Amino acid sequence: MSIEISRISKTFGKFTALRDVSLLVPDGELVALLGPSGSGKTTLLRIISGLEQADEGSGAIKFHGNDVGGSAVGERGVGFVFQHYALFKHMTVFENIAFGLRVRPRATRPTNAKIADRVRELLRLIQLEGLEKRYPTQLSGGQRQRIALARALAVEPRVLLLDEPFGALDAQVRQELRRWLRRLHDEIHVTSVFVTHDQEEALEVADRIVVMNQGRIEQQGTPDEVFHQPANAFVMNFLGQVNLFHGRVEEGKADFGNVALSPAANTGGTGGQKASLFVRPHDLDIRKTPEEGKPAMPATVRRVQSAGPVVRVELEDALGRSIQVHLPHERHRLLKPVPGEGVFLVVKDARMFVDDFSI
Numbered sequence: 001m002s003i004e005i006s007r008i009s010k011t012f013g014k015f016t017a018l019r020d021v022s023l024l025v026p027d028g029e030l031v032a033l034l035g036p037s038g039s040g041k042t043t044l045l046r047i048i049s050g051l052e053q054a055d056e057g058s059g060a061i062k063f064h065g066n067d068v069g070g071s072a073v074g075e076r077g078v079g080f081v082f083q084h085y086a087l088f089k090h091m092t093v094f095e096n097i098a099f100g101l102r103v104r105p106r107a108t109r110p111t112n113a114k115i116a117d118r119v120r121e122l123l124r125l126i127q128l129e130g131l132e133k134r135y136p137t138q139l140s141g142g143q144r145q146r147i148a149l150a151r152a153l154a155v156e157p158r159v160l161l162l163d164e165p166f167g168a169l170d171a172q173v174r175q176e177l178r179r180w181l182r183r184l185h186d187e188i189h190v191t192s193v194f195v196t197h198d199q200e201e202a203l204e205v206a207d208r209i210v211v212m213n214q215g216r217i218e219q220q221g222t223p224d225e226v227f228h229q230p231a232n233a234f235v236m237n238f239l240g241q242v243n244l245f246h247g248r249v250e251e252g253k254a255d256f257g258n259v260a261l262s263p264a265a266n267t268g269g270t271g272g273q274k275a276s277l278f279v280r281p282h283d284l285d286i287r288k289t290p291e292e293g294k295p296a297m298p299a300t301v302r303r304v305q306s307a308g309p310v311v312r313v314e315l316e317d318a319l320g321r322s323i324q325v326h327l328p329h330e331r332h333r334l335l336k337p338v339p340g341e342g343v344f345l346v347v348k349d350a351r352m353f354v355d356d357f358s359i
Contacts, residue, residue: 007059
């Protein structure tokens with residue numbers, strides 16, 4: 001079931017939550033709406049579901065080519081999973097999952113036997129067989145979120161919407177559940193849209209990421225595209241940690257203080273335009289001595305943190321700017337940088353933006 005959103009706007013009083021947003025979600029795709037708080041991602045999700053209505057005179061929302069803008073929530077065939085589970089505390093796991101089927105009109109309501117079969121099928125799908133008689137308070141946070149997902153799937157929705165589904169869970173459970181959600185989606189292939197502000201979550205789970213900011217879509221594409229080919233400075237800065245250097249482009253030369261760039265990094269711009277240079281921590285390398293003929297930037301090691309998958313080195317350049325470098329452990333064992341030591345930084349890759357356009 002494809003979702004097509006055409007020029008949707010939404011205002012709350014004087015606040016504009018969405019500004020002329022258009023988006024196409026192909027059938028069976030898992031799409032992440034990613035952005036900071038207030039970017040409009042949850043408002044867009046609620047408009048897709050029918051929980052909110054777009055501004056009068058705004059564009060259309062279509063499911064598989066059919067306009068659903070005037071349809072009520074219950075008529076859209078949407079399953080919705082909330083951040084805080086929204087399970088019925090007085091109902092067992094079985095009854096929570098069966099709820100959407102039991103409240104159907106009598107003419108379309110399945111028999112008790114078919115409801116029981118559907119619940120057992122979903123319990124196997126979410127890998128929680130044997131827990132049907134428990135109550136929500138007897139479950140862990142991760143188990144409760146799986147039950148909430150099973151309840152949404154019980155009615156066989158055409159579209160599955162998830163609003164920060166793992167936001168209330170601790171880091172380890174969140175990692176386990178997002179891997180599980182990816183495997184589940186690969187099995188059931190229901191068109192899904194989920195909201196998150198967690199970049200790592202979006203990059204790991206989604207087929208495609210839609211980066212939002214101030215009610216607009218800044219960029220959409222595969223995780224590789226938005227991370228490695230950011231459309232503008234906002235996307236570059238939002239997706240992952242970066243070192244940011246401010247400077248100017250003058251007569252085809254880029255000047256960012258003492259940042260040493262190769263000639264290939266210079267631009268053809270003129271007129272003294274303001275520019276920003278973004279360098280991810282893993283795109284910097286540390287050298288004990290500069291290599292002849294290669295640009296390098298002097299810096300002083302301030303802190304070394306070796307716990308974790310990479311070694312995080314904090315440095316300070318001659319202008320007093322703090323710089324973060326991520327080194328593989330093998331490279332760290334070879335260099336052995338220590339606080340107070342003078343070293344040289346080499347820029348392996350960088351992205352430059354002038355007036356918010358990539359150069």
